[in-house]
Amino acid sequence: MVDIRVNRRKFMIGAASLPVLAAPDLSFANIPGEQRLVVMVLRGGMDGMSAVAPVGDPDYYALRPNIAIPKPGETNGALPLGPFFGLHPSLKPIYPLWEKGQLLPIHAVGSPKGTRSHFDAQDILENGTGKANGARDGWLNRAILELGGSSEEGLSIGQAVPLILRGDVIVQTWSPSGLPVAEDDFLDKVSVLYRDDPFFRETLGSARKSAEISSMTMGRNDKKKKNKGKQFAALCRSAGALLAVKNGPRIATIEATGWDTHTNQNGKLSRSFGQLATGVDNLRQSLGDYWDNTVVLMVSEFGRTARENGGRGTDHGSANAVLLCGGAVKGGRVAATWPGLSDQSLYEKRDLFPTTDIRSVFKGVLRDHLGIPEPILSRQIFPQSAAATPLNNLVRVSVRL
Structure with missing residues (x-):
């Protein structure tokens, strides 16, 4: 099933530069009940039009003559997500989640204040205010605080606590070094x-x-793992084991890097998507029965340009795809207000137009999976964001505090 609405509504996304961080990090915190939430931050600007390829849009292949993902059924073709979209073939380890209705891609998602600077875009993604340097703390930390978080409830495994989990709730740190x-x-x-x-x-x-x-x-x-993919997979397995501990952590963040694909992107993405999918599958296995109460949210700071560049890669773009999976996810469909890829439909004639505010995705998960009321989401968690209404039907069973 593909849930697509066509809309040309456009909200902006802008300019700039570059950082890519080192090894993957993992952070935790507690919440009441049996719900688990894992936020995977894919740093560098993941190409959503490769992750969830719009194989039913003819302009996709015109814009990317060398790097477009072939249609389902073709050699190295996408895995079918209905008639219009296809999942990158290297994400095959999580394709069974689609078949079980536990994978929900959301496409054409973007930041409320766009920028092509990695620094600013990551800051906006994590602070939840809609602007760079808008807060010293992260929206996930504020959510934990709203859930009654105390200084004993946070745990970070990795070299540092990411901004998304920094704030008034003290997060313990430990590095598996x-x-x-x-x-x-x-x-x-x-x-x-x-x-x-x-x-x-x-x-x-x-x-x-x-x-x-x-x-x-x-x-x-x-x-110490020399292979970054094995390190990420091992962290995901450890994350699942820790989330499955009785009276243990309930919220985790994991960071994965290497998504800035300016040149020869197909080979790089095949490796990265394969590592990501293996990590998610490891997480699922180690969670055991708790997988049924889990939402995994995979997000990146921005997407890539719609057109390929001269190096058979893509540059910093705007709208992107977000991937939700987990036993608690209401999947088996693609949610997209698809803007099209014709010249007149592209943002600044180069990027996929963002038609869904990424905070609407976050709000939908926090409201229905963790039970945080909408007014609190719009005031405290994502300040002055009433226009970004929570997406509905992201999870199977809604929780209310």
Whole structure:
């Protein structure tokens, strides 16, 4: 089933430059109930028109004579998502989720204030205010705070806590780098020494929780992975195992890099999509039965240009595809207000037009999966965003606080 509406409504997306971060990172936090939420940030500008190719739009093949994904049934062709869209063939490990109704691509999604700068676009994606440098904290941290988050509820596994999860809720950090972990006996003695000091008591509680997490994951991460894809897959497997722990974390963020494909993009994307799909499948397997209560949200800061460039790649663009999957997702369809790819339909005659505000996707998940009321979403979580109404029917069972 493909849910497509055609609309030429256009909201802007602008200009600029570049960073790509290093290794994948993983962060956690708790929420009440059995719901799990995993936000995967794909840094560098993932090409949504390769991830979810508009194989039914004839202009797609005219704009990309060398790099367009072939139609389903052709050699190296897309996996069918109905008559109009196709999934990149390297995402095959998650195609069974489509067949089970657990994969929901959302296309032509964009930022409310566009920019082609990686720095600014990632900041907008994570701070939730609709503008770069609009807040010091991230929308996911504010959501956890609204859910009653405390200093014991956050955990970050990775070199740093991403902006999306920074804020008033303190997020513990631990990096699976093979560094020694404090022994329980040592923590017990220090806890007694500082039991009357609230600050040190709270800090030591965080250290103890980090030590517990370390003991669960050190076995899987005691050797440094040279292959970034294997490292990402291992982190996803660890994420699922930790999310499946009783009274453990319920919200996770994972970062994957390498999506800036200015040249020879087909080979690079085949590897990246394969690594992403393997990671998601590892996450699913390690979550076990908790997969049924999980939403995985895969997002990138912007899409790529509609036209291929001279290096058989694409440049920084505007609208993109967002992928939702999980047992709690109401999938088996593509949600898209498709603007078309003719010259007059492209933004600035180069990009896919954004017809859905990305905050509408986030709001739909937070409202229906985590039970955060819409007025709070528009005031506190995504300030001054009443015009970006939550998307409906993203999850199977809506939760209300």
